Amino acid sequence: MILTVLVLGLVLPASGGAATVVHGLETAAIVLLFFLYGARMPTREVWDGLRSWRVQGSMLAATYVAFPVLGLLVQLLPDSVLAPDLRTGLLFLSVLPSTVQSSVVFTSIAHGDVAAAITGATVSNVTGVLLTPLLAGLLIGGTGGSSLAGSVPQILLQLLLPFAVGQVVQPWIGGWVRGHAHLTRITDRTTILLVAYASVSEASTSGAWDDVTLVVVLTLLVVCAVMLVAMLALTWTGGGRLGLGRPQRIALLMCGSKKSLATGLPMASVLFAPAVAASVALPVIAFHQLQLATCAVLARRLARTVE
Structure with missing residues (x-):
């Protein structure tokens, strides 16, 4: 289904009013999804997730230490293998925060620790408001400001507020929601499909695929893979060495290996000149689609x- 919507985004991208409708549906699905997470999750599990310093610390280390090291290693590739702008894009990718929606969704599908995934991914995004521009400035240079701060209200309104409301009503409807697990499963998959289609569709209508040859795309996909x-x-074996339980290892696997397209595309348009921004954004788009398909x-x- 993910591959189908990716092709659909390339062949029939949403534009104009249709794009607005797709964006609205995507937002509504995300809000509903996080409300259901809050409604079905006992509050005790949320506090346990926040107190698990090994899980939270390992997620931050994977996102802002291990990943940037990989990004620096990619810079050793010669120009004949990968163009400098694309290598810069991969370095930029490496300093982005983790995704929230897809990390939590895949953790839920895999029967991992959803509370740890929600708290860890959220902490990653909040700290990314400071860390991503700082690391981009140190490793890439020439940054001219950041739009990351604008994502904070979106995180609060679309993710944390619905989750908090779900937690408030959890004592009354939590048992019913847990007894109808198919509701969350359907919302999980619908959200992933909408995110995948919307991202490819936006890239198609914005011209991000112009002047990109098949060889360039294949090479970029290999490096991203x-x-x-x-x-x-690293996250799976590292979680085992830290003594994390299987649910926590799954949360670390899903949160520590991902990068946010929603943060990456606006950031690229601000941090780089327009002539460079499209090339820098392409690795972010490619990696995002690859991580969705692989983690699914x-x-x-x-x-x-588990079953």
Whole structure:
């Protein structure tokens, strides 16, 4: 289904009023999803997730230490393999915060610790307001301001507020929501499909794919795949060495290996000149689609092993 909507976004991208409708549906699905997470999750589990310093610390270390190291290693590739602008885009990708929606959704599908995923991904995004511009300035240079601060109200209104409202009503409807798990499953998958279609559709209508050859795309996907596999292996094995339980390891796997497209695209338009921004944004788009497709398969496999 993810591959289908990716092709649909390339062939029939939403534009004008249709794009507005898609964006509205995506926002509504995200709000409903996080309300259901809050409504079904006992408050005790949320506090346990926040108190788990090993999980939270390892997520931050994966996002803002291990990933930037990978981004720096990519800079060693010669121009004949990958153009300098695309290498810069991969370095920029490496300092972005983790995703929130897809990290939590895949953690839920894989039967991981959803509370740890929500708190960890949120902490990653809030700290990213400061860390991403700082790291981008140190590693890339030439930054001219950041639009990350504008994402804070969006995080609060679309993610944390619905989750908090769900927590408030959880004593009354939590049992019913937990007894109808298919509601969350349907919302999980609908949200992922809407995010995938909206991101590809926006890239298609904005001209991000212009002047990009098949060889360039394939090379970029290979490099992104190597980075993704490295982070998946590091977070999974690292979680085991830290003594984390399986649900916490799944949360670390899903949150520590991802990067946010929603943060990356606006940031690229602010931090880089227009002539460079499209090339820098392309690795972010490619990695985002690759992480969605890969983690969808991983989440289902992990869920089957638990079941």
